[in-house]
Amino acid sequence: MKIFLDSAILSEIEESYASGIVDGVTTNPSLMKKAVEELKRSGENVSLESYIKKILLAAKGTPVSLEVTSTEYGDMVKEGKTLYRKFNVVAKNVVIKIPVNSSLENQGSFDGIKAIRALSRAGIPVNCTLIFTPEQALLAAKAGAKFVSPFAGRIDDALREGESFDKSDYYPAIGKGKHDNGVVSGVDLVAQCVRIFKMHGIKSRVLAASIRNARQLREMALAGADIATVPFYVLKDAIKHAKTAEGMRKFTEDIVPEYAVFGGKK
Numbered sequence: 001m002k003i004f005l006d007s008a009i010l011s012e013i014e015e016s017y018a019s020g021i022v023d024g025v026t027t028n029p030s031l032m033k034k035a036v037e038e039l040k041r042s043g044e045n046v047s048l049e050s051y052i053k054k055i056l057l058a059a060k061g062t063p064v065s066l067e068v069t070s071t072e073y074g075d076m077v078k079e080g081k082t083l084y085r086k087f088n089v090v091a092k093n094v095v096i097k098i099p100v101n102s103s104l105e106n107q108g109s110f111d112g113i114k115a116i117r118a119l120s121r122a123g124i125p126v127n128c129t130l131i132f133t134p135e136q137a138l139l140a141a142k143a144g145a146k147f148v149s150p151f152a153g154r155i156d157d158a159l160r161e162g163e164s165f166d167k168s169d170y171y172p173a174i175g176k177g178k179h180d181n182g183v184v185s186g187v188d189l190v191a192q193c194v195r196i197f198k199m200h201g202i203k204s205r206v207l208a209a210s211i212r213n214a215r216q217l218r219e220m221a222l223a224g225a226d227i228a229t230v231p232f233y234v235l236k237d238a239i240k241h242a243k244t245a246e247g248m249r250k251f252t253e254d255i256v257p258e259y260a261v262f263g264g265k266k
């Protein structure tokens with residue numbers, strides 16, 4: 001399973017790429033807002049264009065998803081093409097993110113699906129976002145999306161509505177007895193998408209998104225997701241364990257002077 005970083009903060013992107021374990025970056029308007037606000041706070045001049053170019057270069061040739069902000073079919077296609085033309089020349093790694101349904105109301109609108117189809121047919125790779133059902137994933141794949149992004153954490157949020165919880169709290173993959181139209185958890189949503197794509201030989205990649213903790217990252221791998229996109233803090237959490245730290249302290253205490261000959265810690 002590939003791991004993408006779900007962030008638009010350049011320092012996070014640079015640090016995670018330096019680790020050598022990150023295979024791509026996903027952004028969205030909320031993540032861009034966070035990055036722009038951080039730049040403003042630090043007193044820097046904000047040019048989103050040059051900032052995005054830095055992100056594309058920091059991603060070292062791996063895919064970077066940039067989301068459109070338009071909501072009408074024609075506007076989304078135009079914006080997607082503009083973003084692709086302007087930015088893909090930088091590092092040849094731009095993917096255009098299109099919502100599966102761009103309606104601001106809870107209405108059936110094919111604008112997103114049509115935009116995915118038009119951009120994909122124009123040779124522009126599309127990441128279809130805001131997927132909350134396996135059937136949305138299926139339609140996005142049929143429209144030609146290269147990646148489909150089921151939002152695991154936000155499904156869990158909906159399923160535990162009314163409970164008190166933190167965004168990063170674990171929600172069991174098997175659910176807690178509730179379901180959203182047959183989906184019992186975010187991990188289950190991803191698992192159902194994976195199963196359908198495998199069963200029908202669908203080539204689109206399942207990109208598990210809205211991941212809030214390290215255990216969910218593990219469960220996405222077990223569910224067979226092609227890719228999981230995770231915030232920086234999840235990546236950091238995934239490398240931690242109290243017993244690893246305890247083991248390190250004990251091994252460090254036990255270093256005998258004879259070890260020094262190998263150039264290690266004294």
Ligand code: E4P
Pocket residue numbers: 006026027028129149151153154209210211229
């Ligand atoms: C990724 O592509 C999504 O934009 C992102 O994972 C959403 O995560 P959130 O639900 O934690 O905001």
